[in-house]
C-alpha cells in the first residue's frame with residue numbers, strides 16, 4: 715500500500731494507474747476503521763482494479779459542540795487493516811492540504827434537497843461540510859466508482875443528489891449496513907458506549923425492525939407507529955433525536971401510497987449519537 719499526504723503525488727500515481735487502463739475505486743473515510751469500512755474496501759475491489767482509501771477527519775462537517783477533537787485517530791491500526799485488505803493507495807492529508815485557504819472562506823457545495831431534515835435538522839451545517847469535502851475528494855481522486863455505506867442513508871442520498879446535480883462523473887456504489895450480532899450498526903462512535911449501555915443500544919435497530927414489520931403487516935398509521943417506537947427507545951433509557959418513516963427517495967414523511975419506504979432513527983447515549991435505518995418495499 716502506498717501512502718500519500720499530498721494531492722499532487724496522489725494524482726501522479728493515479729494518472730499512471732489510469733494510463734495502464736486501470737479503473738479506480740474510492741472509499742472516503744474519517745479513519746478509526748472497523749469491519750464495516752473493510753467491507754467498503756472489499757466492495758470497491760469487486761468493482762475496480764485499484765482502490766484508494768482516504769482518511770481525513772473533516773472539521774467542516776462537525777458542529778462547534780461536536781466530537782471533532784475527541785474523534786478517535788488510530789492511524790497505525792487503520793494502516794494495518796488497510797494493508798490486510800489490499801488497499802492500493804491511502805490518502806491521508808493534513809487539514810492545510812484540503813483547506814489551503816482556511817475553512818472560513820472555503821467555497822462550499824450546498825445541496826438544498828434533503829439536508830434540513832433528520833440528521834440535518836439536529837446537525838446544522840453538517841451536510842454542507844460533507845458535500846464540500848466529498849466534492850473536493852472526488853476532484854482529487856477522480857474515481858470511476860465511490861463506495862458509501864447505507865448506514866448513513868441520508869448522507870448517501872445527499873451525495874447521490876450532489877453527483878447528479880453537478881454532473882460529477884462517478885458511479886456511487888452503496889454497501890449494506892454491517893451489523894454486530896445483536897443488530898447494532900457498526901460505527902466508529904460505538905466506541906463511546908459505556909459497558910452498561912452497550913447491551914441496551916440494539917433497541918434502535920429492534921424498533922426500526924418492529925416498525926418495518928408492522929408496515930409489512932398493513933399498518934398505515936405512520937405518526938402513531940413513530941410515537942410507539944420513540945416510546946420503546948425512551949423506555950430503554952435513551953433520548954430520541956428523531957424516528958421517522960420516510961419516502962426512500964426524497965426523505966419526506968412517507969405517504970400512505972408510497973412503495974419504497976425507509977425508516978430512520980437517531981438516539982443519544984451518554985457519549986454518542988447513534989443512527990440507523992431500515993428500508994422496505996410495500
Ligand code: PAF
Pocket residue numbers: 742743744770772775844847848866869
Ligand atoms: O461518512 C464519513 O465517514 C464521512 O462523512 C465522509 C464521507 C468520509 C466525509 O468526510
